[in-house]
Amino acid sequence: MRKNGTLYTIEGNVSNQVMRCERQLDSVQIIGYGCPLYADLENQIVPELPVMTVTPGMTNLATSISWTASAHAQKYLLVIWDADGNEVVREETTGVRFQKLLPDGDYTAQLTAENSGTTVTTEKQAFTVTENHNPLPFSAVVNAGTDEEPSTVSWTESVGALSYRVCFVNADTGQTAETLETDNTVRTCEKQLEPGNYTVQVTACSGSYETASPVLSFTVKYRRPVTAPVLEVNGGTYNTSTTITWDDGERAVGYRIRIIREEFCYEFSHLVCPPVGVDSSLNLVYQNDITIVEEDMGMQHSWSGVLTEGFYWVYVTVYNAAGDTAEAYHSLNVRVPLEGDLDDDGKLTQQDAVLLEQYLLGDLAFSRYGMTLRADMDGDGRVNGFDLALLRQKIV
Template identity: 30%
Template sequence: MKTCRRKWFARWLAACIAVVLGMGMCAGLPVSAAYENTYTNTGNQRADIVAVAKTQIGYHEGSLEGTTNSSNNYTKYNVWNGKIEGGYRYAWCHAFVSWCANQAGIGTDIVPKTAGTSTGRSFFVNQGTYRQSAANGGSYVPQAGDIIYYGSGSSPSHVGIVSDCDGSTVYTIEGNYSNKVGTRAINLSNSYIIGYGVPNYKGVNPNPPKWAKVTLDHYAWMAGETLTFNLSSEGGVAYTVGIDTENADGGRTRIDTHDTRDTSYSRSFNNPGKYSCYITTYNEYGLADSERIYFEVYDKKPENVSVSLDHYGWMLNENMTFTCSSVHGYAYTIGIDDANGNRIDTYDTTGNTYTRSFSTPGKYSCYITTYNGYGYADSERIYFEVYDKKPENVSVSLDHYGWMLNENMTFTCSSVHGYAYTIGIDDANGNRIDTYDTTGNTYTRSFSTPGKYSCYITTYNGYGYADSERIYFEVYDKKPENVSVSLDHYGWMLNENMTFTCSSVHGYAYTIGIDDANGNRIDTYDTTGNTYTRSFSTPGKYSCYITTYNGYGYADSERIYFEVYDGKPTNAKVELDKDSYYVGEELVFRCSSEHGYVYTIGIDSEDGGRTRIDTYDTKESSYTRSFSKPGKYSCYITTYNGYGLADSERIYFTILPSPGDLNFDNTLTTADAVLLQRYLLQERTLTQSQWQTADLNADGTVNGFDLALLRQKLVG
């Protein structure tokens, strides 16, 4: 009887709390007459969110009405979003985006309700609908209704709604833009843009895709080599990749069909032969097919190598095209020799043609070498002749390429058969600042304005003209700055060549100093170049810094530290900050060792036996990731260098479900509250894992207090 009363009391308490909280959530916000949303939704969510945002342009933080000129972050959008740390005065750019989505009838499964830019960006990343900006290596062109994220790398600091894009400039409506709702026009390549959330809107895109295209970097591949098919389209949301063998009888056999929403697909082929590929892209309104591309997979070195010309007698400076062919050749090295057998040109290409002209009459010959991962093969040599002559081998040079203000510099001109020179000097914007004609081979002048400049020359005789390559130089008016020295990595084997790379702004030359662990100088090297290569025959710890200089003064770099070792790695170790984490929480695996050059991190699931779920190779000393599935896991690392390998001890950790996430979808929503309320009303049962995550206050009991805590989380 007492047990029954307790159950009745728990139900009564849960119902009361639900009613009270429900009344709070249903309380309406004051309506701002000045910036009321007067737009009527059409059902085209992509257009509706933009139209709603336009009704808010000019709204200023400081009051619910949006007419107060203040800078206190108080807005109706934050009031709608809910309190954070007990108040409404927080950065509101993403709250504005979420409010507009809500007003447009867009659910939080499409655009999240949040005030956090990182939370918003992560939502689209996890959905697979995040696109990198041009500055981050992406090629996506945004469209109206996309969510634009600003910041640095993968760290957002501001957000807005795309209202339009003309292919080069994106136009936006943004909350918290100079303390108000404002508009912006920004170039697509601007580094401030880090990416775009592309929501899965409903009622959008009434047209099928217009075109589809698939490409490869090249079209001959070794057996077992990974090929990446690059996929693109206009209007497509996903792709089906079809790969066929091209049979000897002219038919085709399908060997692979792959569906993806990504813009690339990578795989290898173990069987040599000829293949083709095409893609179909689609959206809810239709399909579009690409053209078919053809490629070959081989398992032996090249054969049947040849190089040819259209004919074998050419006028001076007439362009001739060398055509290369082979079976299984991946790339070509084209060698051209004069009549005495002296090499005059070597050209590497992954194409099959090379076009050039000759400015010296005479007899020449050419042959090619082609190669792939299995070996090399040469062609037969062909012979041809070039007639007549005009200037050739034209060049202009300076002693060095960084000069002080008003310092005299001498341009030296050279050529074969050149009679006179026209020297052209341009500023960094390509504006001509000096043109000088001379029958000599030098020209001396100084510059009174600092900046970057370039120069090229034209030489001529009675038969024709020829230009030099353009050279670039800088005139400066201050001592060097931004000085640094670097290595590719900081652990090296005995007698392994390492290259120190020097850089600076306005530095003319460098002095490189290398010290041992006791601070004793073991090497000093002066250079006007920017690299220095050497090896070490004694193991130990070393450091290096550089001094650069010009006529205005000196500047030192920071000191870098590195180690030379003569044995395999030891003391390999991997660590975590704690033993348990929640789903979605980032874990940082910290790797360490003595003499380890790189690390292979292995992560296994320990639920029901050991199963590998992740293998990651890195030269860094840490690896960050999260887990979407609760359970028990373990990790160990292998580090290695040229002398051998070393494994760490295995560490163990647990991934717990997020508190309150009863349906394990990694997001707290009203669906979780409904599950808990139905359990309290004895309308359903919970699994052990669900029961544990439902106990929000960790008191060992699931009751109305846990439901109240969950509802508080949902309202912010």
């Protein structure tokens, strides 16, 4: 017994006697209290009152009832009555959630938490289940595909749907590309589409009742590599045009042209891309590749322009809408009109020898790249005294 801050006990083992003892409630000798649940004694441990939440459903969507876990509760009893007071649900459970599909109408729910005969009961909650004929909302996703792989649409189940309708629309033209029908057991469909921009929407159908998914946008791209075009090159001279033409590249949406000239370079430091690991002090002749032309040609199939004398490589790159590319290349040699004709008068004269001598003495610089090729009479890639001797011999 407890009274005025004092605990009174009758103990049967105090100095081998049964005695009445007194202790203060804050005594360190008291470590807790307990009472056996005797058959003829009411349980004093009352469960905590749970908080019940009712989420009303529809005729095609289950009503959901949940509640907070009750301290000391061993089990729960959920009861639901209809508007006439008829008991439609009596569910004993140890869980904290219940779902059931109910007909449309008004209902009342009540929850009881129990612990060995001791119970606590919530207030009754009224709710209403409404009728709904439309299939329930659902989600859909699309895998865009390519010109080689079909576009694939998949979706989750729409409760109440008897069939599904899938509609593809060309977003660029607004025209329907394809409409497909499936039964309610199918959750995916595929369609091979031409490259372009599209939208797709899935509609769940139940007779005249329909529920549509959000509209999904996607783009079908080219994935097959383009084919390289066939080049045709008509080389000109230093004062006549060189013409380069090519045929259609399959699935092409544009072309790029690049023309590279191979030159000989005597100065290591003048190289565009100096070779790695080469001693720059060696007296060598290096090949220098210089880009002369680099143009985006759009959908044009030809290029024309004047190139100086020399050896060239022509590269034409074709690309499709997806960025795939293919490249064709061709060599080109722009001819020297007349070796040694440095004054460009169409014949070899003493004036050509004078110009070459002035160049070798450093008194004259050649005005264009092709003059070096004309002066290289022996074709060894160098312009020196041997070339001057050969030029004078040809003049004579």
